[in-house]
Amino acid sequence: MDHRIVILGGGTGGTLLANRLARGFGDDAQITVIDRDDNHVYQPGLLFVPFGLVEPEEIVRPRHAQLRAGIDFRLAEVESVELSKNTVHLLDGPDMQYDVLVIATGATLQPEETDGLQGPEWGHSIHTFYSLHGATALRHALDEFDGGRLAVNVIDMPIKCPVAPLEFCFLADWQLRERGVRDEVELTLVTPLDGAFTKPVASAHLEALLAERGIRVESEFATGRVDAAAQRLHSWDEREVDYDLLVTIPVHGGPRYIARSPGLGDALGFVPADRHTLQTRAAPNVFAIGDAADVPTSKAGSVTHFEGEAVAENIERFLGGDELTGSYDGHANCFIETGFHKALLIDFDYETEPLPGRYPDSHVGPLALLAESRLNHLAKLAFQPLYWHVLLPGHDIPGVSASFHSGAAPSAPQKSGGTQ
Amino acid sequence: MTAVMLAGSPVDVDAEGFLLDAQQWNERIAREIAHDHGIEQLSDRHWQVVNFMRETYLQTGSAPSIRSLGKTSGVPIKELYELFPKGPAKLAAKIGGIPKPRGCI
Numbered sequence: 001m002d003h004r005i006v007i008l009g010g011g012t013g014g015t016l017l018a019n020r021l022a023r024g025f026g027d028d029a030q031i032t033v034i035d036r037d038d039n040h041v042y043q044p045g046l047l048f049v050p051f052g053l054v055e056p057e058e059i060v061r062p063r064h065a066q067l068r069a070g071i072d073f074r075l076a077e078v079e080s081v082e083l084s085k086n087t088v089h090l091l092d093g094p095d096m097q098y099d100v101l102v103i104a105t106g107a108t109l110q111p112e113e114t115d116g117l118q119g120p121e122w123g124h125s126i127h128t129f130y131s132l133h134g135a136t137a138l139r140h141a142l143d144e145f146d147g148g149r150l151a152v153n154v155i156d157m158p159i160k161c162p163v164a165p166l167e168f169c170f171l172a173d174w175q176l177r178e179r180g181v182r183d184e185v186e187l188t189l190v191t192p193l194d195g196a197f198t199k200p201v202a203s204a205h206l207e208a209l210l211a212e213r214g215i216r217v218e219s220e221f222a223t224g225r226v227d228a229a230a231q232r233l234h235s236w237d238e239r240e241v242d243y244d245l246l247v248t249i250p251v252h253g254g255p256r257y258i259a260r261s262p263g264l265g266d267a268l269g270f271v272p273a274d275r276h277t278l279q280t281r282a283a284p285n286v287f288a289i290g291d292a293a294d295v296p297t298s299k300a301g302s303v304t305h306f307e308g309e310a311v312a313e314n315i316e317r318f319l320g321g322d323e324l325t326g327s328y329d330g331h332a333n334c335f336i337e338t339g340f341h342k343a344l345l346i347d348f349d350y351e352t353e354p355l356p357g358r359y360p361d362s363h364v365g366p367l368a369l370l371a372e373s374r375l376n377h378l379a380k381l382a383f384q385p386l387y388w389h390v391l392l393p394g395h396d397i398p399g400v401s402a403s404f405h406s407g408a409a410p411s412a413p414q415k416s417g418g419t420q
Numbered sequence: 421m422t423a424v425m426l427a428g429s430p431v432d433v434d435a436e437g438f439l440l441d442a443q444q445w446n447e448r449i450a451r452e453i454a455h456d457h458g459i460e461q462l463s464d465r466h467w468q469v470v471n472f473m474r475e476t477y478l479q480t481g482s483a484p485s486i487r488s489l490g491k492t493s494g495v496p497i498k499e500l501y502e503l504f505p506k507g508p509a510k511l512a513a514k515i516g517g518i519p520k521p522r523g524c525i
Contacts, residue, residue: 237506268491
């Protein structure tokens with residue numbers, strides 16, 4: 001019998017999952033991926049655009065071309081999901097029935113949620129690098145910026161890639177030094193967190209790196225509104241930060257159709273799901289993957305990639321009438337660009353915070369955890385081809401396991417990526 | 421983990437003073453924690469937030485962030501900061517006897 005699997009979203013999660021499922025089911029499933037556009041952006045590349053290290057067109061490819069033959073790709077806007085009828089309503093097309101639905105529509109930027117952010121100054125003294133258009137506009141603004149107060153402001157968590165604002169600070173510091181104007185610039189990271197990062201050991205390491213570079217951290221700053229005319233950030237508890245150029249990371253939420261679908265999402269539009277099986281609380285035949293899911297780990301490509309294996313297994317088992325055994329452990333890793341051709345790497349899961357060591361083998365490496373190295377930087381640059389050719393097709397990356405505590409591919413001896 | 425006495429009851433708390441077991445909580449404990457953080461009297465508005473936090477946690481296994489609190493508790497964010505100065509979500513969770521909201525990962 002033909003199983004009807006509908007995947008909303010053709011980004012990282014939707015694409016790699018569709019490809020995994022297509023391989024697993026062959027002709028036994030009809031897989032449809034729905035997205036409202038055909039532009040797949042390699043999002044880790046956005047960070048490099050404002051600094052001219054990557055051209056915008058280098059990080060965009062057609063979504064449909066990343067999908068295996070036999071997968072149906074449709075351009076459409078989702079109106080809502082009617083859980084009780086296993087139906088997706090489209091704004092401009094016929095209803096779609098599903099046996100299994102996957103929510104892979106990620107997180108959207110919602111600058112309109114913050115008072116004063118959008119207005120005549122948007123694109124002038126206020127920018128973001130969290131979209132391709134924004135990152136490109138910011139490049140021009142940075143080119144012309146040779147003195148004053150540069151504030152990098154995370155408005156609220158959760159955000160995609162929580163280390164990206166830090167990386168932006170490191171790269172800005174580097175570029176301003178290269179241009180010989182660093183002394184003219186006051187660079188401040190304004191964050192709602194109580195430190196540079198969410199996990200204590202990594203946070204301490206990162207704060208030391210920021211301090212070395214003279215980057216100020218304004219922590220526990222919950223941004224309430226932006227006075228764009230006065231170029232000032234106001235927190236809810238009435239603190240203020242002045243800026244000349246604001247790089248904002250707007251509030252994130254789920255896309256609008258989630259709010260229009262009773263029972264599917266939470267107040268922010270994210271979809272509550274079991275943190276191990278990724279089955280949603282909304283319905284047993286609905287799964288979530290990637291940034292769209294409300295699970296207690298980072299919103300990051302590595303997380304989405306590692307979730308893919310468990311979600312694919314669970315969908316196969318669900319359709320076969322079996323108990324769900326696929327289990328994701330919260331494994332996340334990310335390279336953190338620190339400028340000067342260096343980067344550091346962190347690796348963690350639900351239970352273990354990022355710690356110093358080597359990766360993917362805890363004794364041999366070759367990559368250093370929580371320490372800056374040139375090799376880590378090269379690995380970050382080298383990742384884009386792996387993304388298009390290994391990760392999106394739904395393969396495992398050699399030597400990198402989805403599960404945190406196996407640390408290496410099954411053929412290698414069991415070594416932990418971190419400590420118990 | 422440390423065992424401490426709060427309002428005459430033994431409770432287990434983490435390094436920052438958040439209760440580890442929501443079942444060990446009672447309203448007297450809530451008042452004592454609030455008092456220790458400079459809230460002399462828990463008003464009806466305070467209780468509305470604390471109870472909402474606690475119920476959400478007990479139902480879903482996680483405490484709401486400030487932003488979802490502002491959208492769903494019936495108390496706007498501005499007022500949340502007046503009721504629970506500095507970190508409303510954190511302080512209301514502590515008073516409500518539930519773990520520190522993860523919110524930010």
